[in-house]
Amino acid sequence: MSVLELRDVHRRHGQGATEVHALRGVSVSVEPGEFVAVMGPSGSGKSTLLNLAGGLDAPSTGEVVVEGAVLGSLSRSGLARLRRRRIGYVFQDLNLLASLTAAENIALPLELDGLAPRKARPLAEAALAEVDLEGYAERFPDQMSGGQQQRVAIARALVGERRLVLADEPTGALDSQTGEAVLRLLRAKVDAGAAGVLVTHEARHAAWADRVIFLRDGVIVDTSTGIGSAEQLLEVSS
Numbered sequence: 214m215s216v217l218e219l220r221d222v223h224r225r226h227g228q229g230a231t232e233v234h235a236l237r238g239v240s241v242s243v244e245p246g247e248f249v250a251v252m253g254p255s256g257s258g259k260s261t262l263l264n265l266a267g268g269l270d271a272p273s274t275g276e277v278v279v280e281g282a283v284l285g286s287l288s289r290s291g292l293a294r295l296r297r298r299r300i301g302y303v304f305q306d307l308n309l310l311a312s313l314t315a316a317e318n319i320a321l322p323l324e325l326d327g328l329a330p331r332k333a334r335p336l337a338e339a340a341l342a343e344v345d346l347e348g349y350a351e352r353f354p355d356q357m358s359g360g361q362q363q364r365v366a367i368a369r370a371l372v373g374e375r376r377l378v379l380a381d382e383p384t385g386a387l388d389s390q391t392g393e394a395v396l397r398l399l400r401a402k403v404d405a406g407a408a409g410v411l412v413t414h415e416a417r418h419a420a421w422a423d424r425v426i427f428l429r430d431g432v433i434v435d436t437s438t439g440i441g442s443a444e445q446l447l448e449v450s451s
């Protein structure tokens with residue numbers, strides 16, 4: 214079973230003269246153990262696609278299916294539970310809670326899901342260690358650099374039993390070495406059986422993916438597999 218499936222998805226923002234048809238009939242599926250990169254010019258619909266995949270937004274028509282569940286047919290609480298348990302999301306703007314420490318930010322989705330704090334805590338500390346931030350558990354976001362905050366956000370997206378990991382330009386604020394480390398973490402989560410979708414502008418980052426899909430004006434214009442495909446797609450697009 215695919216972890217993620219988009220079936221002829223359309224998304225229109227706004228109405229009338231100001232309507233934007235951000236996605237126009239996108240169909241794609243991502244299997245367990247598969248890492249897909251999404252590339253395309255600014256405004257082509259990449260973030261829209263990721264938001265739909267994560268259940269943060271709903272399609273105008275078409276279906277989004279995560280682990281066999283049609284998101285549009287779930288109750289509000291059912292969707293919230295699925296998002297907390299099974300979907301990890303790294304936002305372009307991090308979304309760490311300023312009033313919580315690094316460890317508390319990471320433990321939050323686990324605790325919301327009913328895990329006792331004393332059980333969530335060691336998982337959060339292990340996730341911090343995975344992103345090389347041992348000793349930062351008690352730091353608040355404003356006591357960390359942008360790159361360190363980014364890594365906390367990654368740790369939060371990977372902690373627990375997430376099956377679908379979605380990342381929108383997760384390397385944006387990072388130097389290239391830390392950026393590579395982040396991609397290695399995402400790749401490892403996918404190799405352990407999750408499905409991953411990465412939005413990126415950089416061919417060198419897309420090269421970590423098994424497959425690259427290229428969006429333009431809300432449609433998939435090309436898809437390609439294997440290392441080097443991203444470079445080819447960029448040549449096609451320019």
Ligand SMILES: Nc1ncnc2c1ncn2[C@@H]1O[C@H](COP(=O)(O)OP(=O)(O)OP(=O)(O)O)[C@@H](O)[C@H]1O
Pocket residue numbers: 226227233234235253254255256257258259260261262
């Ligand atoms: N809430 C919204 N209301 C109106 N239009 C929107 C909204 N969100 C996105 N759009 C429009 O939909 C189109 C796709 O936007 P989207 O954010 O998906 O692009 P993107 O490929 O992620 O671009 P970028 O690379 O700049 O992040 C754009 O034309 C954008 O202006």
Ligand SMILES: [Mg+2]
Pocket residue numbers: 259260261381
């Ligand atoms: Mg975007």
